[in-house]
Amino acid sequence: MIDRALAVLKETFGYPAFRGAQREIVDAVVAGRDCVVLMPTGGGKSLCYQVPSLLREGVGIVVSPLIALMQDQVMALRELGVRAAFLNSTLSLPEQREVLAAVAAGALDMLYVAPERILQEDTLARLTRSRVALIAIDEAHCVSQWGHDFRADYLGLARLRERFPGVPWIALTATADDRTRAEIAARLELEDPSWFISSFDRPNIRYIVDVKTDARSQLKRFLDDQRGNAGIVYCMARAKVEATAEWLNAEGYTALPYHAGLPAETRERHQARFQREDGVVIVATIAFGMGIDKPDVRFVAHLDLPKSIEAYYQETGRAGRDGGAAQAWMVYGLQDVVRLRQMVDESTADEQHKRLERMKLDALLGWCEMIDCRRQALLGYFGETLAEPCGNCDNCLSAPPTWDATEAARQLLSCVYRTGQRFGAAHVVDVLLGKTSDKIAQHRHDALSTFGIGRARSVEQWRSVIRQCVVRGLLRADVERFGALVLTEASRPLLRGETELWLREDPAAPARKARRGGTATFAPAVAAPLWDALRACRKRLADEHGVPPYVIFHDSTLAAMASLQPSSVEDLLSVPGVGQAKLARYGEAFLDVLRNPPG
Secondary structure, eight states, X not given: OOOHHHHHIIIIIOOSSOOTTHHHHHHHXXXXXXXXXXXXXXXXXXXXXXXXXXXSSSEEEEEOSOHHHHHHHHHHHHHTTOOEEEESTTSOHHHHHHHHHHHHTTOOSEEEEOHHHHTSHHHHHHHHTSOEEEEEETTGGGGOTTSSSOOGGGGGGXXXXXXXXXXXXXXXXXXXXXXXXXXXHHHTTOSSOEEEEOOOOOTTEEEEEEEOXXXXXXXXXXXXXXXXXXXXXXXXXXXHHHHHXXXXXXXXXXXXXXXXXXXXXXXXXXXXXXXXXXTEEEEEETTSOOOOOOTTEEEEEESXXXXXXXXXXXXXXXXXXXXXXXXXXEEEOHHHHHHHHHHHHHSSSOHXXXXXXXXXXXXXXXXXXXXXXXXXXXXHHTTOOOSSOOSOBHHHHSOOOEEEOHHHHHHHHHHHHHTTSOOOHHHHXXXXXXXXXHHHHHTTGGGSTTTTTTTTSOHHHHHHHHHHHHHTTSEEEEGGGTTEEEEOGGGHHHHTTSOOOEEEOOOOSSOOOOOSOSOOOSOOSSOHXXXXXXXXXXXXXXXXXXXXXXXXXXXXXXXHHHHHOOOSHHHHHTSTTOOHHHHHHHHHHHHHHHHSOOO
C-alpha cells in the first residue's frame, strides 16, 4: 500500500522523511484525533497540519493571529502548488467573497483565517456549509490568560466545536509552561487530545548575555561580525526603535523600524524588504509580534529585557529557523529591572496576575545573572533536562568569574537602611563613594557611618552589586517612591552575618565582544562562485515571481545542490526541498547553473 503521507511530503514539499514526532502527529490528525503540539520554532509545526489538510477530505482551516504570517504561509504554499488562501482584514469585500466562494466550491485545500474573522456569524455560516478537513489553532498559547501573549479573540474559539462536530483539532505553539498547556486544552475544549511535546532545544542558537554599559557600542561590536546577515533588534519603546534604526543606518547598516505606531503601508513595505533583500536589519518593539516566517534570520538582539523567559524564547526563536548557526544576544541593566517591575506594579491586572508576572520576570533576571550553562537552565524552565552543558552559550564558552561580595553587599544594605530606604541607586552610590553634593548635605548623609565606606569600588561596580541584589530579592525598588531602594526580609541573614554572598563579576568596559562563530550561513564547502551563482539565480527568479528568495528555495536546499551537484531532473528531485511543483517551475534554471558553473 502506498504511504500517502510520505508521498505528499516528498511530491509537494520535497522532503524525503518526516522529522521527530511529525509522522505520529500527522497520523493522529488524519485519523481524526485532537492533538496538542509543542514544538520549537523551526521544528516543522506547519507540516503537522499542512500534510493532513491535503490527505483529509475538505479544506483545512488554520486560525492564526498574525496577518503577516498568514500571507507568508499562503504565498509559500501556492509556490508548492497547494490551493491556499487567507481571510483577514487586508482583503477587500470582493476579495473576501471570492475566497469564501472558493471554499464553498471545494476549490481550496487550506484557508488561513484570523480568530476575530472566523467567529463572525456570516463567516461561520458559509464555512459550515463546506466540508472541513481539520481546524488548526496556531500560536495556541494566545488562548491562555496565563501565557505571555494572551489574545482575547482566542477565548471564543471553542464555539467552533458546535459548528464543526467530528472535525479534528490541532493546537500548536512553541512556548507554553504546564499551566498554559492545561489551559490550552481546557479553553479549546479538546476531546481527549494526544499530546506531542518535542524538545525545546534550539542547539543552533548561541545565547549571549551582557550587562548593559554602553548599549549602542556593545551592539555595534556585536553587529561587526554580522554584516550582510539578516537580523532583528528588539527595543522596549517605539521612540527607541526609531532612534536605533536611524543610528544603525548612519553606521552603514540597512535598518528599518517596525512597530505598531507606524502606518500600515510603512510596516508592509519594511516587512517586504526584510523578506526579499539580503542583510536587512529590522528594529522592532518587543511587544509587537513580527509574524514573519523568514528562515535565514542569523541573529536576534535585545537592547532591553523582555518580560519573561517565554517571551525571550519566542523572540529569539525567530533566529536560525533554517537550522543554520544563529546568535541570540542581549544586554540588560538595573534600569531594565526597575522599569519592567514598575510596569507590572502599575498594570490594571488583578493581584494574582501581577504575582505571576513578577515571578516570570524574576525567573528571567535570574537566568541573566547565572554563571552556569544557559541552555540547561532555559530548557529546565520548560521542564526539560539537558544532561551536559551545551558548549554553545557565553557561559560555556568562557565561564564568568565570580567574587565574594559578602562585605560589599552588607555595606550596601547598611547604607540603604541608614539613608532611610528613601533614595534611589544613584544617591546611595554617591553616599558609599563619599561624594559631596547639595542633596547629601541637605540630608546630612555625609555624617553617616556608611559615607565613603565604599570608595574602594567604582560607580559601575556598585551599580552591579545593586542590580544583582535586586535580582536576588535582597533589595527592591519601590515604584511608589520613584525607585527608592528598600530592604527585604531576605536581606536580614546577610546583614546579621549568617550567610555569604557570591556575585557575578561584570566585565570591565568595554563589555565582552561577541565571539566569532555561530554566525555562519549555509554556504557549503565549495567554490564561492558556484554558491554565489545559485543565490543569484534564486534572487532573479524571486524577483520575477514577486516572492522572497527563501520561498523559491531555502539556503539549505541551495547548499545541498552545491554539494550534490545534480545534473539531471531526476537527480535534482532527490535534493531535500525540491518537490514536483518547484521542479517544474525552477528546475531547469538551477540545472543550467549547475551544468555551467562560473569560473
